[in-house]
Amino acid sequence: xxxxxxxxxxxxxxxxxxxxxxxxxxxxxxxxxxxxxxxxxxxxxxxxxxxxxxxxxxxxxxxxxxxxxxxxxxxxxxxxxxxxxxxxxxxxxxxxxxxxxxxxxxxxxxxxxxxxxxxxxxxxxxxxxxxxxxxxxxxxxxxxxxxxxxxxxxxxxxxxxxxxxxxxxxxxxxxxxxxxxxxxxxxxxxxxxxxxxxxxxxxxxxxxxxxxxxxxxxxxxxxxxxxxxxxxxxxxxxxxxxxxxxxxxxxx
Amino acid sequence: xxxxxxxxxxxxxxxxxxxxxxxxxxxxxxxxxxxxxxxxxxxxxxxxxxxxxxxxxxxxxxxxxxxxxxxxxxxxxxxxxxxxxxxxxxxxxxxxxxxxxxxxxxxxxxxxxxxxxxxxxxxxxxxxxxxxxxxxxxxxxxxxxxxxxxxxxxxxxxxxxxxxxxxxxxxxxxxxxxxxxxxxxxxxxxxxxxxxxxxxxxxxxxxxxxxxxxxxxxxxxxxxxxxxxxxxxxxxxxxxxxxxxxxxxxxx
DNA sequence: GTAACATCAAAACGAACGTTTGAAAGAAGT
DNA sequence: ACTTCTTTCAAACGTTCGTTTTGATGTTAC
Numbered sequence: 114x115x116x117x118x119x120x121x122x123x124x125x126x127x128x129x130x131x132x133x134x135x136x137x138x139x140x141x142x143x144x145x146x147x148x149x150x151x152x153x154x155x156x157x158x159x160x161x162x163x164x165x166x167x168x169x170x171x172x173x174x175x176x177x178x179x180x181x182x183x184x185x186x187x188x189x190x191x192x193x194x195x196x197x198x199x200x201x202x203x204x205x206x207x208x209x210x211x212x213x214x215x216x217x218x219x220x221x222x223x224x225x226x227x228x229x230x231x232x233x234x235x236x237x238x239x240x241x242x243x244x245x246x247x248x249x250x251x252x253x254x255x256x257x258x259x260x261x262x263x264x265x266x267x268x269x270x271x272x273x274x275x276x277x278x279x280x281x282x283x284x285x286x287x288x289x290x291x292x293x294x295x296x297x298x299x300x301x302x303x304x305x306x307x308x309x310x311x312x313x314x315x316x317x318x319x320x321x322x323x324x325x326x327x328x329x330x331x332x333x334x335x336x337x338x339x340x341x342x343x344x345x346x347x348x349x350x351x352x353x354x355x356x357x358x359x360x361x362x363x364x365x
Numbered sequence: 366x367x368x369x370x371x372x373x374x375x376x377x378x379x380x381x382x383x384x385x386x387x388x389x390x391x392x393x394x395x396x397x398x399x400x401x402x403x404x405x406x407x408x409x410x411x412x413x414x415x416x417x418x419x420x421x422x423x424x425x426x427x428x429x430x431x432x433x434x435x436x437x438x439x440x441x442x443x444x445x446x447x448x449x450x451x452x453x454x455x456x457x458x459x460x461x462x463x464x465x466x467x468x469x470x471x472x473x474x475x476x477x478x479x480x481x482x483x484x485x486x487x488x489x490x491x492x493x494x495x496x497x498x499x500x501x502x503x504x505x506x507x508x509x510x511x512x513x514x515x516x517x518x519x520x521x522x523x524x525x526x527x528x529x530x531x532x533x534x535x536x537x538x539x540x541x542x543x544x545x546x547x548x549x550x551x552x553x554x555x556x557x558x559x560x561x562x563x564x565x566x567x568x569x570x571x572x573x574x575x576x577x578x579x580x581x582x583x584x585x586x587x588x589x590x591x592x593x594x595x596x597x598x599x600x601x602x603x604x605x606x607x608x609x610x611x612x613x614x615x616x617x
Numbered sequence: 618g619t620a621a622c623a624t625c626a627a628a629a630c631g632a633a634c635g636t637t638t639g640a641a642a643g644a645a646g647t
Numbered sequence: 648a649c650t651t652c653t654t655t656c657a658a659a660c661g662t663t664c665g666t667t668t669t670g671a672t673g674t675t676a677c
Contacts, residue, residue, distance in 0.1 A: 237485070326593045413623080
């Protein structure tokens with residue numbers, strides 16, 4: 114097989130194990146010896162197959178993010194073909210962007226929740242090589258979705274849309290990464306959150322589906338919230354002092 | 366001065382430097398030699414004053430989080446005294462919880478944006494001693510605010526409120542931690558986001574204020590979003606198949 | 618003046634880190 | 648069968664890590 118660099122399953126086994134360990138411990142706290150030990154391969158195997166620890170992390174993400182972001186672009190393409198020239202509904206755009214990702218959590222063959230959690234945690238890692246990598250991987254898909262949102266919400270200032278996209282990414286990443294983290298913070302037992310469906314949430318795939326169903330309305334609600342008003346004049350300020358944003362109806 | 370364990374400013378200088386370096390590099394990637402070097406103190410000073418690197422990180426957080434969470438409790442006390450027995454508005458609760466934190470970002474004496482960013486990033490660190498520490502620090506304040514939200518939103522299932530609290534914490538943490546991170550991801554230049562107010566956003570204090578003004582409406586919108594509906598029967602399901610959540614008005 | 622505390626410089630500790638090396642073993646091509 | 652290329656292996660490399668120790672020098676308190 115000269116089509117591929119290698120045909121052995123050593124590479125894949127390393128990637129699978131590294132994906133899990135990086136998720137559990139973070140990049141810095143996961144050593145080469147932990148990875149090669151758990152994968153039952155020689156210590157030198159990582160450097161042989163990938164070159165370095167940094168390159169290993171990049172490859173762990175590339176094999177999943179590549180598919181994900183292509184799928185996101187395809188989903189957006191499909192939507193835009195349906196409404197040629199017209200504007201999409203925000204809910205459709207969010208579904209294409211976040212739904213595509215959250216559906217990966219239901220599919221173990223695509224990394225499942227392990228990869229989702231890893232992604233959420235790694236996005237905030239300060240290491241420069243990580244940030245550089247993500248910037249490159251996400252550039253195109255973010256650009257496309259940003260423009261789609263601009264068109265879907267023509268009355269909302271573009272800067273505001275970018276901020277809210279930022280917030281939505283954060284809510285999603287944290288919701289995933291902090292599954293065990295913030296469950297401690299919020300003091301909720303795993304069983305508590307279940308309530309209605311006791312045993313299901315322990316299953317990764319069912320959990321991912323529930324998460325998506327709960328997250329999407331939240332994100333939509335945030336995206337469609339009243340615009341903020343600023344306490345100092347920005348460009349112009351001719352409207353009445355208190356507008357829509359400050360006073361909120363008390364009930365949901 | 367026998368009132369305090371120590372009177373020197375070595376402790377404070379170490380804490381200030383460690384706060385910044387932990388924020389910039391993360392816990393694992395910040396070495397004792399980097400900290401003591403930048404603080405211009407002896408290498409042994411950290412172990413002398415704090416005992417260990419882990420204890421140093423805890424102390425970095427304790428001196429800020431202690432004040433923050435006490436202030437949050439005081440803010441909630443004040444609100445609840447105004448409406449004895451009654452229910453608060455969700456907006457008031459969110460303002461007390463998130464507003465108190467975001468106002469720290471405007472005050473350099475309380476750590477400013479440096480501490481906020483550190484907090485946002487460290488909340489997702491997988492290290493067990495970190496998670497244990499946060500769980501203890503946050504237990505009471507989360508419990509109080511959770512109950513306040515239950516009372517403010519009596520018609521919303523409590524499990525749903527916990528999830529949305531989780532989402533809101535995520536959106537906030539990420540919004541703060543990812544200031545430089547997701548700015549790269551979203552491909553937005555610092556100047557772009559400004560638009561209306563070009564030079565101000567470079568100032569930490571002004572940035573924190575803007576962030577709060579944009580984040581609060583988003584959080585409120587998410588908290589007050591229509592409830593999700595599940596594709597499989599949970600407790601009971603007698604309403605029509607498609608209810609409020611799925612179909613969303615396309616405009617903001 | 619003496620006891621207790623704080624800081625320092627310097628050196629060393631063992632442990633763990635990512636990476637490299639050179640040879641052995643295996644697979645593929647002819 | 649011989650060669651060539653790839654893969655695996657044990658062992659070692661040099662570095663850095665967090666921590667501890669030793670001894671000297673200020674500093675503060677009673």
